[in-house]
Amino acid sequence: MTGRDNVLWLQCWRDRQTGFHQKAVNQLLAKFWPNLALARGSRVFVPLCGKSLDMIWLANQGHEVIGVELSPIAVRAFFRENNLRPSRRQVGKFTLWKHDRLSILCGDYFSLSEHDLGQIDTVYDRAALTALPEDLRQRYVAHLKLIVQETTNIFLLTTEDAEENQTPSQVLGVAEEIKTLYSEDFKIDLAHVESVFEVDPTSQNKLAERTEYKVYRLSTRSG
Numbered sequence: 001m002t003g004r005d006n007v008l009w010l011q012c013w014r015d016r017q018t019g020f021h022q023k024a025v026n027q028l029l030a031k032f033w034p035n036l037a038l039a040r041g042s043r044v045f046v047p048l049c050g051k052s053l054d055m056i057w058l059a060n061q062g063h064e065v066i067g068v069e070l071s072p073i074a075v076r077a078f079f080r081e082n083n084l085r086p087s088r089r090q091v092g093k094f095t096l097w098k099h100d101r102l103s104i105l106c107g108d109y110f111s112l113s114e115h116d117l118g119q120i121d122t123v124y125d126r127a128a129l130t131a132l133p134e135d136l137r138q139r140y141v142a143h144l145k146l147i148v149q150e151t152t153n154i155f156l157l158t159t160e161d162a163e164e165n166q167t168p169s170q171v172l173g174v175a176e177e178i179k180t181l182y183s184e185d186f187k188i189d190l191a192h193v194e195s196v197f198e199v200d201p202t203s204q205n206k207l208a209e210r211t212e213y214k215v216y217r218l219s220t221r222s223g
């Protein structure tokens with residue numbers, strides 16, 4: 001249920017349980033985004049954006065950045081921590097916070113319409129699809145297809161734990177799931193894989209486990 005998930009995410013931000021937040025710009029974004037060769041004024045949608053510094057980086061490339069984020073705590077923190085003074089106004093069910101090329105619609109992604117968002121060239125997804133529980137991912141992708149255009153491409157970063165095998169979708173793997181969710185409408189190009197051996201500090205056995213950081217470029221079949 002979306003309602004229950006939303007309550008949990010809002011609680012995360014209230015309790016400062018935001019381990020997913022990266023204190024620096026994502027290195028795979030900085031390294032592989034330029035290969036897209038997007039024009040400076042291109043409009044980039046960042047679903048489930050949190051207070052990601054990647055939005056600052058994207059705006060610095062000359063893009064118009066439009067994020068959507070449920071938690072007003074996250075949105076306020078994003079602008080305050082980057083010393084920006086945004087304007088704020090109501091747009092339908094959302095509060096639009098805006099500063100120069102950076103806009104964040106504060107509200108529920110699943111209530112967002114194509115009209116709220118406007119034309120989008122590329123979606124930047126880092127820890128959005130994969131942050132959602134498996135039963136919501138199909139709905140997330142179906143909704144994404146409704147609110148962006150047929151020509152909109154997706155730049156997707158994932159973190160895939162090679163040892164995970166507890167649930168049916170994890171047995172199949174995130175890569176298979178991405179294929180199932182997107183291949184009908186997109187050509188899927190795995191642009192980069194970075195394998196890192198990491199010890200999970202919460203794990204009993206203290207053995208290093210392989211984590212793969214992947215860069216996917218999804219190009220629309222009708223583009």
Ligand SMILES: C[S@@+](CC[C@H](N)C(=O)[O-])C[C@H]1O[C@@H](n2cnc3c(N)ncnc32)[C@H](O)[C@@H]1O
Pocket residue numbers: 005006009010020021022047048049050051052068069070071074107108109110126127128131
């Ligand atoms: C794992 S975090 C990732 C944030 C960001 N992409 C990053 O890289 O730091 C997921 C974010 O999605 C937000 N979120 C979850 N469900 C949402 C929804 N239905 N609508 C809008 N935002 C949502 C959460 O509040 C959280 O900030």
